[in-house]
Amino acid sequence: MGELLVEEQPLAPALLQLEGNPGAEWRNHSWPCNHEVVVPDGYTSAKDEAMHGILENPVFHGKMAYKYPFQLDPFQSVSITCLERNESMLVSAHTSEGKRAITEYAIAIDQMYKELSMVFDSVGLMTDDVTLPPEARCLWLVVFDVGWVVFDGIHCLDHPESGIVLEQSIIFLPPEIKMVFLSAPVSNATEFAEWICRLHKQPCHAVSTDFRSTPLEHYVFPVGGSEMHLIVDEDGQLREDNFVKLQDTFTKQNNRCSGENSSNSGIHFVGPSARLCSSEPLERPQL
16 A cells, blocks of 8 residues: 555545536636645655655756746646656646646657757658658657656546556556556546556656636526526526526426426536436526
8 A cells, every 4th residue: 555645635535536617716816736646655755856846745946858838837837847757647637727738748759859840841750650751851760668658538447448448558557657647627536646556666646726717607408498598607606597587498398298298308408517307396506
């Protein structure tokens, strides 16, 4: 069993269960970055603390291998520091928050190819399988010595089909290879990091943020209705007027369907958690 180095309490265990929308908090730009790390029993870090910080608080003070044209978010900075430490991690953040920027830092081969493309007019990439473009005057030859494997969408680990492939891919990786796991917000990032730590006998960081830069709106479309109704706006506020209109539409439909066996009555919720509701009277949602 690995040792958990955190100041907070570990999250409740569940099989990569997706967390809900933080609602109105998306406008708060002073969002936190949660970081935890799990290490094997008896593990002692040999990293230079002046350069990489400490396990519980990784901060990179060296020259970055790649300079981004934008200011990094807190969770991106912590994740890149973990890359510089050459330690595996799970990065949990909402869609469009910039998880891909972390993988760009890890792919040094792509960085070198881009740098050569900026210097020479005709640059190609040669691997065991393909050469692109074959007519290039300068070819960058790749000898595969895998250092990092990036798993995108690791929250699908509980999927009945693709989840098995993901799990086996993780299990059978050589222990010297480091991993980056990209995920939507999950409730048990620490538990997953503990599993990686036990499996590969190496530290695994869990970096997460609840910040969402893309606002969400929740709509409801009643079956048999003529329009969608905005029920929860981008600030997470209930739209009372639209909710009343929805109730009226739903009541009228129930009256038309009274005495008939209609299996299509109900309402469709259009939003992040789409579901089909029964034709029971609507109750005011608790927000």
